[in-house]
Every structure is written in structure tokens, then in C-alpha cells.
Amino acid sequence: MTERFISIEGIAKRYPAPNGKTTTIFENFWLGMARGEFSCIIGHSGCGKTTVLNALAGLDTTTEGAIIVDGQAIEGPSLDRAVIFQSHALLPWRTVLGNVAYAVSSKWRKWSREQVRAHAEKFIATVGLRAALNKRPSELSGGMKQRVGIARALSIEPKIMLMDEPFSALDALTRGTLQDEVRRICLETGQTVFMITHDVDEAIYLADRIVLMTNGPGAVIAEIVENPLPKDRTRIDLHKHPHYYAIRNHIIDFLVTRSKNFDATGHDPKNPKVVRPGAGGPVEATPSVHARTA
């Protein structure tokens, strides 16, 4: 059995509501992830995806439950977990090199200037920005800024990469190129990734597993979809794969109907159904590292 690297254990988020009541955004949220796995989470606006991601980042707390990463409970932000947001959050007065070097020197405080620079330059080159090394954010396009954000996140060699709709503000061409780069880099480095997206094709291209969340309030993980497409898939050929329409239709059907009218009969939040859609119809997958045994 593969090692369980991330373990989200029964987390809930509740806020005080008028008249002394409580609003439950989501509850009983259990999820395991293996090292090197790329998971996407999909669900309608407001179901709590960003809240879960922020809790994983240590930027937000949960009302119940715990999150364990590599054997340790999360108690706050850490350079072991890098976050890439939709907006770039770059330091405007620093160059591309300066932005990435700042992150590198925060992680490795004893490194010399030369060591920091060499390390930062390596990751800037990885995202194809070597020529823009000395440019400031105001001189960069949206796609270039997002590349800097990705280089900065990768440069601290995090155990987990957390991405909140990282490509949604980009034009289609840039989005496609960056999806290719992120996929290549994550495969090459064995990066563990948890990503929020509203784009079904993006999820099918990038993710090993796609977590489907019901609508809030009171959202739950309805189902986990295992991606039946081969690891060596390409963005251009995605739609030619025999299982592509099966997985796509399965997710869209969930978003259009089942996310609203989820039938919780027999649903076990600790062991949500794992489904592997295919040309012959969806098949329930065998329990793996992700299934709870307790």
C-alpha cells in the first residue's frame, strides 16, 4: 500500500450566523493523499474549496478535525507548503529574480548571495523566464507574472504545492502553455499537488484524482473520481482518448445535477465512493491508500 502523505481528518468549518445560530460551510471532510499525487477539487462556488486549501496551507483554522502532513499536524503556515493564488501577489518593487530570491533566502537563511541567485535562476529558467530576470512585475504580462509565482513556489522545494485556480485569470493560450509546464514539472519532480479548479478539462488533464464536493452549506465530498487516462496524456490529444467523454460527462453530470441533489443514503464521509469512469460506464474502484481503515 502506498504511503498516506496527507491526511485530512474530519474537518469542518462553521461560522456564527444571525440569531445565535451557526452556519456549517462543510463538515465531516476526510481525504487522504499519497506522496506525488496530483488532486483537483471541484465544486460550486461557496462549498468551501478555498477554506480547505487555506487550512492545508495553515492560513486558516478549522472548527473541527485535524490535518496531518508527513506525520505532523498542521498548526500554521510553513515553507514546506507553497501556495499559488489566482492573483500573483508579487513584490512590485523587486525584479523577477528578486521575487524568487526572496523566497529562496527565506527558506535557506544561511545561503550566500551566490547560492540564492543560482538556485532562483534555475527555477526561473524552468518556467521559461530567463530573459525577464531583471524585469519588474509591472513590465510583465499576466501569464509571465503567474510564471514568476510558480517559479517562486517551486524554488522553495515544498513538500506540497497548493494551487487556488492558478490559471483562471489567463487567456486560453497562456493557460494551456502553463498547464503543460506545471504538469511536466510536477511529473519530473514528483510534486504533491492539491489544486482548486472550475475547469473540468483542466482537472482531467492535470489530476490523478478529482474530488467532487456537493453544494454548501453543509457540503461534503460526494465522490472521488480516479482519472482513467494514461499518465502520458497530452492536452492536445485528451479528447481522443476512449475514456475522455466518460470522465468528462461524469463530472459535468455531477456539477449540473448530483451536486445539488446528492443522495446521502449509505454515504460514508470517511470513505467516499471512488469511481473510475470509462467507456464501458463508471466502475467503482478498489479501496486504496485513500480509504480510511479506522
Ligand SMILES: Nc1ncnc2c1ncn2[C@@H]1O[C@H](COP(=O)(O)OP(=O)(O)OP(=O)(O)O)[C@@H](O)[C@H]1O
Ligand atoms: N468570515 C466569514 N464569515 C462567514 N462566512 C464566511 C466567511 N468567510 C467565508 N465564508 C463563507 O464560506 C463559504 C466558503 O467559502 P470558500 O471561499 O471556501 O468557497 P469556495 O468553494 O472556494 O468558493 P469559490 O469557488 O467561489 O472560490 C462561502 O459561502 C463564504 O461566504
